[in-house]
Amino acid sequence: MSDIRLVDAGTVPFIRSQTIYHALGYTMTPDTPDTIVFARPESPYMCLGFFQDVEEELDVSFCKANGLPIVRREQGGGAVYIDDGQLFVQWIFHHKSLPLNVGQRFRLFVKPLIETYKEIGVNAYFHAPNDVHVDGKKIVGTGAVRIGEAEVVTGNFLFDFDFDKMVGALKVPDMSFKEEFANSLRQYLTTIRKELRSVPDVAVVKKTYVDFCERILGRNVVAGNFTDREIAKMIELDAKMQTDEWLFQMKKRRPEHRIVKVHAGVYIGASSFNVRGAKAQIRIRMKGGTIDAFSVSSDTPFLRKEKAVLERTLVGLEMDDEVLRERLGAVFPDRKNGTEIEQLLKQIRKIKNLKPNG
Amino acid sequence: MISKVNECVLFTNLHYKVEDNTWVRVNDDGTVTVGMTDVAQSLAGPVLHAKAKKVGTVRKKGRPIATVESGKWVGPVKSPISGEIVEINENLASQATLLNKSPYNEGWVVKMKPSALEEDLADLLTGEEAVKAYQAKVDADGITCTHIEGTEEY
Numbered sequence: 001m002s003d004i005r006l007v008d009a010g011t012v013p014f015i016r017s018q019t020i021y022h023a024l025g026y027t028m029t030p031d032t033p034d035t036i037v038f039a040r041p042e043s044p045y046m047c048l049g050f051f052q053d054v055e056e057e058l059d060v061s062f063c064k065a066n067g068l069p070i071v072r073r074e075q076g077g078g079a080v081y082i083d084d085g086q087l088f089v090q091w092i093f094h095h096k097s098l099p100l101n102v103g104q105r106f107r108l109f110v111k112p113l114i115e116t117y118k119e120i121g122v123n124a125y126f127h128a129p130n131d132v133h134v135d136g137k138k139i140v141g142t143g144a145v146r147i148g149e150a151e152v153v154t155g156n157f158l159f160d161f162d163f164d165k166m167v168g169a170l171k172v173p174d175m176s177f178k179e180e181f182a183n184s185l186r187q188y189l190t191t192i193r194k195e196l197r198s199v200p201d202v203a204v205v206k207k208t209y210v211d212f213c214e215r216i217l218g219r220n221v222v223a224g225n226f227t228d229r230e231i232a233k234m235i236e237l238d239a240k241m242q243t244d245e246w247l248f249q250m251k252k253r254r255p256e257h258r259i260v261k262v263h264a265g266v267y268i269g270a271s272s273f274n275v276r277g278a279k280a281q282i283r284i285r286m287k288g289g290t291i292d293a294f295s296v297s298s299d300t301p302f303l304r305k306e307k308a309v310l311e312r313t314l315v316g317l318e319m320d321d322e323v324l325r326e327r328l329g330a331v332f333p334d335r336k337n338g339t340e341i342e343q344l345l346k347q348i349r350k351i352k353n354l355k356p357n358g
Numbered sequence: 359m360i361s362k363v364n365e366c367v368l369f370t371n372l373h374y375k376v377e378d379n380t381w382v383r384v385n386d387d388g389t390v391t392v393g394m395t396d397v398a399q400s401l402a403g404p405v406l407h408a409k410a411k412k413v414g415t416v417r418k419k420g421r422p423i424a425t426v427e428s429g430k431w432v433g434p435v436k437s438p439i440s441g442e443i444v445e446i447n448e449n450l451a452s453q454a455t456l457l458n459k460s461p462y463n464e465g466w467v468v469k470m471k472p473s474a475l476e477e478d479l480a481d482l483l484t485g486e487e488a489v490k491a492y493q494a495k496v497d498a499d500g501i502t503c504t505h506i507e508g509t510e511e512y
Contacts, residue, residue: 051427051432075432076406076407102403106429146431146433
């Protein structure tokens with residue numbers, strides 16, 4: 001097969017770290033080589049998935065106050081904080097050069113990433129459907145998009161991560177949700193620095209990665225440059241992708257419920273509701289199909305009285321109506337089969353059924 | 359009439375753009391319904407989001423009429439014909455997995471008023487011709503369709 005072009009774009013303006021792969025996709029012709037790009041943003045920003053609503057996902061005031069511009073990508077997935085602690089790896093390949101099946105495409109893409117992580121001493125492994133984990137913690141997030149004739153897949157080497165900025169920028173219902181999210185993020189997300197207590201030479205990481213790409217893909221990877229046409233498209237997209245029309249094109253509203261993703265399989269959801277005329281809110285951290293953490297706040301005495309028991313006894317249970325009904329019946333024996341228990345179950349069900357952000 | 363190739367369902371009364379994995383149903387009122395094939399939903403995996411272009415949008419064949427997200431992959435649904443979008447499947451906004459569960463019925467994507475139907479249909483395959491083309495495609499690409507829980511039974 002033909003050689004793969006490697007473009008090491010180095011450190012680039014924040015918007016360019018996104019527009020490079022979009023531009024290469026839009027300008028791809030049959031003669032364009034499959035291309036691997038390295039890029040690092042020179043300043044931090046928040047990046048949204050294509051289907052996300054800016055005002056639903058982000059605390060726009062926090063972003064403004066902290067000088068965090070917002071970018072919507074054409075790829076899927078959720079909102080993420082990005083800064084120069086990440087080295088982007090972007091594949092812009094002809095669609096025929098990659099597996100047709102999206103799951104298989106992600107599996108192929110993460111292989112050289114995983115091998116490189118291992119080579120530098122980080123025991124990384126594939127976590128279906130499209131992440132890379134280390135000891136149960138996410139270290140690589142991926143995204144993919146079909147643009148014109150190109151299939152684009154991106155991932156990263158996560159050297160460092162500013163947990164506080166990520167937590168601050170995400171829109172959450174209240175401070176306790178924010179604390180829960182911050183704790184969960186630290187529990188379920190890791191970085192190269194956290195794993196190795198130091199950061200390896202980026203040039204060595206890049207070289208190792210390219211070597212693994214050559215071995216895994218069975219093709220030569222040859223250093224090259226962007227064409228004038230590709231650069232012109234990047235400049236055009238730099239402007240377009242910062243317009244309000246592009247950023248605010250998705251409008252969704254789920255005012256009573258909120259869910260944020262920690263990583264694939266771990267989500268925090270909250271639901272506000274009325275019980276016996278008083279306001280109540282439950283918050284659940286879900287891991288797989290089970291309750292990993294549960295909290296409740298309410299002015300109504302029956303919930304307040306059993307708050308501690310509830311927050312302890314539901315943890316570890318499968319999010320199944322029958323299982324939960326039985327346990328709630330044991331916590332509130334005088335309300336067994338009562339409407340309050342059914343109301344609680346309904347809210348738990350709502351959180352369970354909230355669509356993850358990707 | 360239904361055919362299956364490598365577990366992939368095909369309705370032989372539909373017209374297929376095989377390389378884009380889309381189908382067209384010609385309706386009695388002169389409009390056409392457009393959707394994704396069983397092969398398309400299998401390759402994409404469970405669809406989380408779907409957004410069609412607005413009613414009134416005029417599209418040439420080969421241009422996107424909708425965008426879908428499965429997992430973290432986003433991709434277009436390309437129009438197999440030229441024409442104007444006259445109706446979109448509003449149910450996909452809240453139940454995008456209809457594209458997986460019922461790709462030829464409840465999971466339709468848009469209805470269009472075609473501008474050159476006869477000409478465009480001539481570029482599509484139907485009946486046994488479509489089945490043969492899909493057989494060749496799934497064999498060449500090693501595709502076997504998979505179906506998520508709740509998929510319509512044929």
